[in-house]
Amino acid sequence: MAENAAKRLKTGDAPVTIGTHNGHFHADEALAVHMLRRHVPTYAGAALVRTRDPARLDACHTVVDVGGVYAPEANRFDHHQRTFATTFPGRQTKLSSAGLVYMHFGREIIARRLGREQQQQQQAGDDAEVDVLYRKIYENFVEALDAHDNGVSAYDPAAVSAAGLAKAFSDGGFTLGAMVGRLNPNWNDPRPADPAAAQAAEDARFEAASARIGEEFDRDLDYYTQSWLPARSIVAEAFAQRGRHDERGRIMVFEGQSVPWKDHLYTLEGEAGPGSEVVVYVLYPEGTAPDSKWRVQCVPVTKDSFQSRKPLPEAWRGFRDEKLDEISGIPGCVFVHAAGFIGGNKTFDGALAMAKKGLEL
Structure with missing residues (x-):
């Protein structure tokens, strides 16, 4: 299903609109929006609508992190519904909107970065290198955002408590999720009295957050495709000669x-x-x-x-x-x-x- 996501898109239409929720934003939808706009050609120049109004969301081509529907065939990628339990293949962490978008578009994103767009579009069999990178980037970047948004700890809190473990120092709680969260307005920041102006100011902050988490994702994408992957054969040769x-x-x-x-x-x-x-x-x-x-x-x-x-x-x-x-x-x-x-x-x-x-x- 994930590999066929791009084929559902209406490439001949006018620029599409992506919908997500307004209010306090999070790293998962910020990254989901970035991945679509930056790495999937159909979404290049896509407009963004931040709202919880069902009628406005229904008019959007694609909706992430809001709407209560996970239906990839309809380009709906929400994970908040009570019955949602989808995980990335082989992993246990429940997906957020970032994981959902990555699961469905990640292989295309990686293939494009490797210069293999035509092969990916033609579905010309499996690409072992794309598959390795698809899993690697999920496990080393996207999964942390899924866990953060779903309140999943890296360690079982009960086991940590039973073992009597405590942090040796404070890391300031600085995670990828926190990096985006701190771009939300503070509680006492001035807010425009005009609702439209207030929403525009909030949207501008979201755009900055999406660009910021997107920059980190792009760094990982470039590292794994352009540096980490080419190193595999060199390490294998050194290992063989050890x-x-x-x-x-x-x-x-x-x-x-x-x-x-x-x-x-x-x-x-x-x-x-x-x-x-x-x-x-x-x-x-x-x-x-x-x-x-x-x-x-x-x-x-x-x-x-x-x-x-x-x-x-x-x-x-x-x-x-x-x-x-x-x-x-x-x-x-x-x-x-x-x-x-x-x-x-x-x-x-x-x-x-x-x-x-x-x-x-």
Whole structure:
């Protein structure tokens, strides 16, 4: 169903109108509107109507986050009705309007960004790369907005309480959802007395919010299509060659330059199956110049963890240059971070020696 969404649109008509609710706005409809206008050609230049008036909404070509109807064949994408329980394939988080629009138009958006519009329009079979990115962008960006709008916590509050866990510091509650929410007017901001002027002022704030969350979405879209995806084959090659410098395959080396490797490494290790040795250290040059210094980076326990599988030796941490040479017994050392998750050497051989010694200690 999702792949056929664009085929329902009336491409020969005048610019379409998108309807959403007025009043306090949220990140989900702000992103939904951006995705349609910015990435789906039929909605280029679409007018926006923010209202809760059923008659005005009925006149809109497409309605998001209001109206009490989820009917993709009629371009209705609301999630507030009591019976709504739709989730993204393979995920448990109930969708918001952002997730609904992404579920139905996401593959087209990604295919266009990859320059594969014709293939997507012709429905010429599955595209494995588009499918990988479709899931990746949902899980790493859109799902957080779905959860925020539906009041879903990242961790089970009861389990957190039972474990006696508490935040070590305040993050200010700054999330993608909060970023949009703070663009709403404050309770005591001046408000025009004229209803039409007041609505226009509110709509202007919504447009700014839609552009702001859209900018972040577009950054992710560009990163995953133009940087993350091309890195897959490079990481796969380095992973395949990991036995060259350690017979157990615990050291992975990027010869030319580093690429985004964490996601791909965890995927490759998972594909290698249980019992396979994991990579402990990743080596890469700081730049592309022949005399570039080299880094030794510890692989985190998980992608977002500050805990390393095996930090560099405690005795090295926080030292630099000649003092670190003396302590480690390895020439050319540059530094080891005080937390032990990364270090550097002037040469590849020196970085490799640091990694091998780190495995032993």
